[in-house]
Amino acid sequence: MSVKIGLIGLGMIGRDHLKRFRNVISGAEVTAVCDINHAAADAVASEYGVTAFYDAEEMINSETVDAVFICSIGPVHKAQILAAFNAGKPVFCEKPLTPTADESREIIDAEVKAGKRLLQLGFMRRFDPGYQALKQAIDGGELGDIMLIHCAHRNPSVPESYTLEMAVNDSATHEIDIIRYLLNENIVSVRVDKPRKKTSRALPHLQDPLIVIFETESGVRIDDELFVNCHYGYDIRCEVIGENSIAALNEQQLIATRSLTGNAQHIAQSCMERFATAYDREVQHFVNRISAGLEMSGPSSWDGYVVALVCDAGLASLNDGEKHDVVIPQQPALYR
CATH class of the missing domain: 3.40.50.720 (NAD(P)-binding Rossmann-like Domain)
Structure with missing residues (x-):
């Protein structure tokens, strides 16, 4: 039925x-x-x-x-x-x-x-084959102790209605969740850095790009580049740095072309295309x-709640540039 x-x-x-x-x-x-x-x-x-x-x-x-x-x-x-x-x-x-x-x-x-x-x-993203392969590599132990993760969240452009706060609440939110998924631990602190230079394609009310620094319970440090007017495409990157080896998302394209002008791969233009x-x-x-x-x-709802806690800390850091701790209450048994 x-x-x-x-x-x-x-x-x-x-x-x-x-x-x-x-x-x-x-x-x-x-x-x-x-x-x-x-x-x-x-x-x-x-x-x-x-x-x-x-x-x-x-x-x-x-x-x-x-x-x-x-x-x-x-x-x-x-x-x-x-x-x-x-x-x-x-x-x-x-x-x-x-x-x-x-x-x-x-x-x-x-x-x-x-x-x-x-x-x-x-x-x-938890259902994406690339991220699932990254998780398997981490959980399998082949990378050794995880030390760093480098992330990038790039959009070709955003509309005028996109606010600076949305860089945290709408864009970084995916990295916040996927970090918890990959590492099976919580984020304990957030700092949002505003580089001195910003792209000329950003509207006056936006600072673009931003860099967000996360730290987890075990001390893994994650940097997340948020560049929402990168112009060339929708480009999501994640590189996990382990003590023994490194694993990263690949371009995940079906084909690559070779011609007189060189090698080329298609770049997704939206989240719906990249994560279909x-x-x-x-x-x-x-x-x-x-x-x-x-x-x-x-x-789960609990995952959404924890991400919201991290986002709230990120918004506080967006305002003052300081590192903010994330305090997470005890998880109800329903979500364990």
């Missing part, structure tokens, strides 16, 4: 997931869509032959929906997640869980009260858990 999905938010990522459900995912179908933009909801509903809603809670409580797929903006996530919990329906939520750690804690408390995991969070396989895998994982009658697994 096909899982009936109600999808909230019809922006870029929401529409990408709609195509994924239609063309890639098995065992589920989108039966309802919701957006505060009535025209957008009506147009998508007509195109996909589904029901349009303009109020998220009404859609969540509809009998036409078995599970809720949240692709709306971060500030409305908390209300939508709690409404889905109250309806007893499993939730997939694109990151961030919520914009602040305090709001995320409310999600944790509600899920713990429910007594089972109801939510999978959209940290898709990871997006497919995370959504299929969500559907498979529901179909099997199992509680949610994968990136």
Whole structure:
């Protein structure tokens, strides 16, 4: 029996997931869509032959929906997640869980009260073949003791609506989660450095690039270059420096070309292109858990809460340039 999905938010990522459900995912179908933009909801509903809603809670409580797929903006996530919990329906939520750690804690408390995991969070990099291979290399011990990790998060450009705070809350958030995934330990401090020079392509309100320095419980130091107007493409890098050897993501392109002008490889232009396989895998994982009658697994509400704590420390450092400690409460048994 096909899982009936109600999808909230019809922006870029929401529409990408709609195509994924239609063309890639098995065992589920989108039966309802919701957006505060009535025209957008009506147009998508007509195109996909589904029901349009303009109020998220009404859609969540509809009998036409078995599970809720949240692709709306971060500030409305908390209300939508709690409404889905109250309806007893499993939730997939694109990151961030919520914009602040305090709001995320409310999600944790509600899920713990429910007594089972109801939510999978959209940290898709955990499902990426490259990152999974890096984790296998680390866990297998072949790299030896891990000392450093070098990361880069590069976008070709960002819109005028992109704020300096979003460099931490929207961009670095992926590295924060993947560091915890790769090393199986928490980040204990954050410092955001603003280089004196910035790209001429950055709008006046942005400092671009930034460098974020993280340190983990065991003392692993991570530097993360955030360059969101790099111009040439969407380029995600991760190099793990071990005592015995080094492992890094490769370009992960299907082909390379050779011609009179030299060697060339295609460079992805968006996260949807670069992480298409990871997006497919995370959504299929969500559907498979529901179909099997199992509680949610994968990136959790707790992961979202901890990332929000690190982001809050990062935002404080963005303001004063100082190193800020990250204090993480005891993890509830539900998430262990």
